[in-house]
Structures are given as C-alpha cells and as structure tokens.
Amino acid sequence: MNNRFQAKISFSGNKIRKMAGAGLALALAFSVLSGCSGSKASDNEQKVLRVGMLYGGYDDSYFRQQYTDAYELTHPNVDIEIVPAIDQSIYRYSNGTEQIEQPDPLESMKKIMTGSNPVDVIVADTSTLKQLIQENMLKQLDPLIQEDKFDTSDFVPTVIDGLKDIGEGNLYALAPTFSSSALFYNKNLFQSAGVEPPHDGMTWDEVFELARRVSKGEGKNRVYGLSFSTYMGSDPYWDIQNYTSTLQLRYFDDKAETMTVDTPQWEKVWSTMSKLYMDKVLPDGNQMMNEMNQGGTTAVSPVNQDLFLSSRVAMVVGYNSYVNDVTDANNNASKIKNFKAVDWDVVTMPTHPEKPGVGGNAYLSNAFAINSSAPNADTAWDFVKFQNSEEWAKIKSRSSYEMVARKSYIKPKDGQDYNIQAFYALKPVSPVNNSDDKLYTEKPGLSSITSIGQKYFKEVLDNKKTPAEALKEWQQKGNTMLQAIKNNPKTMFQEDGTPFVPQDNGAAVGVKG
Known part of the structure; x- marks a missing residue:
C-alpha cells in the first residue's frame, strides 16, 4: 500500500471520527442542555443571532461544532450567523504577486459591531476585548449575572481573574475554555541527582538554582536543568520570551519611534539568560541540532527530538496539551526503541517577584462578550450563558487541547494522578495598554x-x-x-x-x- 493511499485512509478515518464525535456531542448536548438555558430566549419567535469573530470566511464548521450547533439544536427558534471581522479569503486567493494591505483587527471588529446590522455577540481574545471595553463597546455582564443568579464561583482564577483584570474589576466577557502552561519535571532525574523536585509557587530565580543543581554530564549525555521548549532545535532568543512575557518588556515606545532595549532591566534579563545558556544549564537548540547532525543520528521521532521525553532535561515549560504527548509516549513505551516511560508531574509556572501570582502563557482566546449595541441582547446573553454553563462544561471537559473554565470538571487525563491545579492557579498576564497590534499592521x-x-x-x-x-x-x-x-x-x-x-x-x- 503506498504512502499516499495510506494518508488518504488516515484522513478519511479522522474525518469520520470527528463527525461521529460531533454527533455524539450534539446528542449529549440535547439531552443534558435542553432545559438549562434561561427563559428570555425560549419564546417561539424566530430569531437570527449574529456572532462576530476576528477571522473566518472560508470554513466555519469547526467553530460551529464547538460552540453553536448544540445551541441551535436546543433552541430551534434561533438561527446563528457567523460574521468574520476579517475575511481570510483575501489570503486564500492571493497569487502572491501583489502586496495585500493588512486589515486592522480592532477596526475590523468595530466595523461589524456598528452600522445598520451589528453583531450581537463577539468572540475574541483578551487583548481585543480590553480595547473594546475601553471604548464602551461591550455590555457589562455583572448585572445580568446577578439578576439570573448565574454562578461564576466555580471558574478557575486563570479565567475569572484574567477577565476581571481587563475590565478593571468588572466582567464584560466569559470564557468557557482556556489554555495555559506549567512546569513539567522528571521525577527520576531529580531523584538520581539527589535534589528535591520543584514545587508550586517558586520564583524564576529559585527554579534557576534548582536547574543548576540537577544539571550534570557532558556532550550527548548532558542532562540540562531547564528548557523553555520541549523541541530540541528551538532557538534561545525566542525561548526566553517565556521568561520575559510576564515582565512585559518593550522593544520600542508606544509610537514606535524610539527603541527601549538599552535599559538596566533588559541587561539584567540578557545577563541572567546568557549565563544559564553558557553554563549549559539551559540547552542551546542550535548547538544540540549541530551535535545531533554531526553524530550521524538518522532516526527522527517525536521522542528523540523532544528534550523532556528523551530525558535530556529535568524541567520544561509545556502547555496543558503537552500532557497528551507525554501520556501517549508512556502508553507506547514498549513500541519505542531506546525509550523508557517518564515518571513526571507538574508545578505552577515560576513567577517574578515584581508580578506575584501572575504566570506566563495563559490564553483566553475564545471569550464571549455582548455588543453594547446588540439588537438581540436577551438572546445574546442566553447564548453566552449556555456556552459557560456548568452542564456544557461537563460535556466539554474531555477536550484534548483546551481546559474548561469550571474547575469542578477539570480532571487529570485518563485517570492519572498529577498536579492539574498547576495549570489554573495563576492569573494570566494582562494585555498591555498599547496599540502594538495596530502598529504592526500599519x-x-x-x-x-x-x-x-x-x-x-x-x-x-x-x-x-x-x-x-x-x-x-x-x-x-x-x-x-x-x-x-x-x-x-x-x-x-x-x-x-x-x-x-x-x-x-x-x-x-x-x-x-
């Protein structure tokens, strides 16, 4: 059987599984959620709810499967129309010979929120939402939450505190799911080095010191203490963004007229990071790939190019979805040559003393908000409640790549025992008050x-x-x-x-x- 035919079968199988999964989700949603929504949108009048999102225009089937199909199934009087602020077809059909003028995301979103036929709901990231809040374009949700006694106490700090932060203490959006990172560590490497493993609530300096103590060996046998990336060939300059993101260091001023890197704070960061790389506490991905090529390594696999799975690093920063990679490798350990299952756990991301309780790399990419000019405000609120309900969290809790916002339904994968709270104990970094997105577009x-x-x-x-x-x-x-x-x-x-x-x-x- 040739590779092309195998790939076609694999693609078809995945498509069938996805369709079956979507059908099952809808069936569960209908049985569980048919009565969970508020009564304001339950009349028989046929309505069109317009949902705006930043990008779209080619295929909105994934978004519909995730967020709208179940609502339409349980609310037959509501038809949902997806309205992209930026139609990505402008890129799809470009022949590459003409420069495409990049649309401004914020201005594009504001355009579909105003005019004669504005969208009712918008789905966006926190940076976009924060700017819309500052321009009074979103409806405050706190009065609606209080009126309907909608329980938000079960939302994890990463979500609820992050959303309140962009609204200066008030809620203008709710997010049913989120992604975040934590610090994975290899128990065996710490045990063999005679070093206590990391714990929740550590600072970066404490983790760096721990990384120094657990680092050992030379050349191909070197075990590094810490890596900002699981990929063996990652570049140090980009890797350290994991360290600087919480500090929100700027490259240039708000008007993009003057550089801001020649400062004591930048020098401290580069001095700290460069010493860790030069002392081989952190792995230099460029050097490692050169060593790998010079050593004549032929086989390339998800394991031997993964620093953590190959036990080349004792601690690594990874997203919640990385749990799937580790679990899958461990489950298939007997099939992988020269691989031993990793005994692992996670702790919270290290923090900076200047930003206590704030961790890097927490994203609320699909937060739901109501346009202050929404023609169907009651239906819009009913839809937002539905997406963020306890019942829907129960259904979504098996999601592979994002975690649900309600902690009661966040469970370790496949019945494993690991510190899953590490992924949601810290607040996300607040979007900065600047127009960088617009600057980079213009x-x-x-x-x-x-x-x-x-x-x-x-x-x-x-x-x-x-x-x-x-x-x-x-x-x-x-x-x-x-x-x-x-x-x-x-x-x-x-x-x-x-x-x-x-x-x-x-x-x-x-x-x-």
Whole structure:
C-alpha cells in the first residue's frame, strides 16, 4: 500500500471520527442542555443571532461544532450567523504577486459591531476585548449575572481573574475554555541527582538554582536543568520570551519611534539568560541540532527530538496539551526503541517577584462578550450563558487541547494522578495598554526589529559581546530602522536590517539608511 493511499485512509478515518464525535456531542448536548438555558430566549419567535469573530470566511464548521450547533439544536427558534471581522479569503486567493494591505483587527471588529446590522455577540481574545471595553463597546455582564443568579464561583482564577483584570474589576466577557502552561519535571532525574523536585509557587530565580543543581554530564549525555521548549532545535532568543512575557518588556515606545532595549532591566534579563545558556544549564537548540547532525543520528521521532521525553532535561515549560504527548509516549513505551516511560508531574509556572501570582502563557482566546449595541441582547446573553454553563462544561471537559473554565470538571487525563491545579492557579498576564497590534499592521517592518535581536543575543552567547554592548548596538540599529519606517511606513527589511519598500507589483525599491 503506498504512502499516499495510506494518508488518504488516515484522513478519511479522522474525518469520520470527528463527525461521529460531533454527533455524539450534539446528542449529549440535547439531552443534558435542553432545559438549562434561561427563559428570555425560549419564546417561539424566530430569531437570527449574529456572532462576530476576528477571522473566518472560508470554513466555519469547526467553530460551529464547538460552540453553536448544540445551541441551535436546543433552541430551534434561533438561527446563528457567523460574521468574520476579517475575511481570510483575501489570503486564500492571493497569487502572491501583489502586496495585500493588512486589515486592522480592532477596526475590523468595530466595523461589524456598528452600522445598520451589528453583531450581537463577539468572540475574541483578551487583548481585543480590553480595547473594546475601553471604548464602551461591550455590555457589562455583572448585572445580568446577578439578576439570573448565574454562578461564576466555580471558574478557575486563570479565567475569572484574567477577565476581571481587563475590565478593571468588572466582567464584560466569559470564557468557557482556556489554555495555559506549567512546569513539567522528571521525577527520576531529580531523584538520581539527589535534589528535591520543584514545587508550586517558586520564583524564576529559585527554579534557576534548582536547574543548576540537577544539571550534570557532558556532550550527548548532558542532562540540562531547564528548557523553555520541549523541541530540541528551538532557538534561545525566542525561548526566553517565556521568561520575559510576564515582565512585559518593550522593544520600542508606544509610537514606535524610539527603541527601549538599552535599559538596566533588559541587561539584567540578557545577563541572567546568557549565563544559564553558557553554563549549559539551559540547552542551546542550535548547538544540540549541530551535535545531533554531526553524530550521524538518522532516526527522527517525536521522542528523540523532544528534550523532556528523551530525558535530556529535568524541567520544561509545556502547555496543558503537552500532557497528551507525554501520556501517549508512556502508553507506547514498549513500541519505542531506546525509550523508557517518564515518571513526571507538574508545578505552577515560576513567577517574578515584581508580578506575584501572575504566570506566563495563559490564553483566553475564545471569550464571549455582548455588543453594547446588540439588537438581540436577551438572546445574546442566553447564548453566552449556555456556552459557560456548568452542564456544557461537563460535556466539554474531555477536550484534548483546551481546559474548561469550571474547575469542578477539570480532571487529570485518563485517570492519572498529577498536579492539574498547576495549570489554573495563576492569573494570566494582562494585555498591555498599547496599540502594538495596530502598529504592526500599519508598519509591518516592525517585526524585523524584533527579529534582529536574535543576532545580537547570539553574539552574547558566542562571547563576542557583553549583554550591555549587544543591547546598545541593537538600540542603535533599531532606531535607524524605526527612522526608515517613520519616513515610509511600508518599509520592510532584509535579514541584516537593510531597508527596502515593497511595491504593489512585487518589486522593491531600496531605501538609503
């Protein structure tokens, strides 16, 4: 049987399983949820509920299976219309010869929320929601929650505190699911090193010290103390975003006119991180891949390129979905050559003293809010309640890649025993009050200024420059690039930071720096 035919069978099988799963979910939803929704939307008048989302326009079947099919099944008088703020078909049918002007996500969302036929509900991330709250475009939910006695006490801190944070103490949205990260650790590696394993509530400095103590060995046998990524070939510059995200360090000011990296705080971060890499407490993915290639390693598998599964690292930052990877590998240990099942657990993400109780990498990507100008506000609230109800959380609790927001229905996978609370004990990082999304849309060359920092950090790791020297040079180079963008917002940059301006016909015009 050839590979193409096997792939086709596999794809068909997955599709059938997904359809069967969706059918079962709908059947369960109908039996469990048919009476759980409020009465305001239960009359016989036929209604159209318009739900706005940031991106869409090609295939909304996944979103419908996840969030709207069950509601329409249990509310036959409501038809749901999905309205994308940005129609992604503009990218799908582009021939690549013409530059596509990137739509502004916030302005696009505001457009479908206003006018003669505004959407009733919007589904968005917390950054978008925060900006809409500040412009009084969302309906406050607290009075509705109190009136209907809708219980939110079971929502985990990661969700409820995060949503209250963007509303300055008030609720303007509810999120039925979330994703977050925690610190995975290998029990055997700590035991063999005679070191106490990590625990909840540690600071980054405490974890770094623990990582130093558990690191041992040389070359291919080196066991690293900590990694910010499970992937063996990940780049140090991008990996440390896991460390800096909570600090919310900026690359340039709010107007994108001046760099902000030549500061004591940036120097402290680069000094701390570079020393950990140079002392081989943290693995340098670029070096590891070179060693792997030079060693003539031929087999590439999910295990030997995974630092944690291959027992090359004692602790690793991983999302809740990574539990599936570890569980699957352990369940198939007998089939994997040179692999021993990992005895593992998780603890909360380390925190910075400046941001106590706040962990990195917690995302509320699908939070539901009501347009303050919603034509069908009662039905909109009924729909939001439905998505965030206890009954629906019970059904969604088997989700593989996101966790439900209600802690009563968050259970360890497959009856395992691990510290699942670590994924939801901390608050997520609050979206910053700036217009960075708009800036990056209007001035796409800004992403190159962020990326070019990789070059300067590598020079620190190669011991060619001190962190202070590298950051100073990045500041100077970045200011030159920002000036080019100020002169022409369409300016883009080559890898070395040399500017050019893309033209509509695909050509480029050089810009003198």
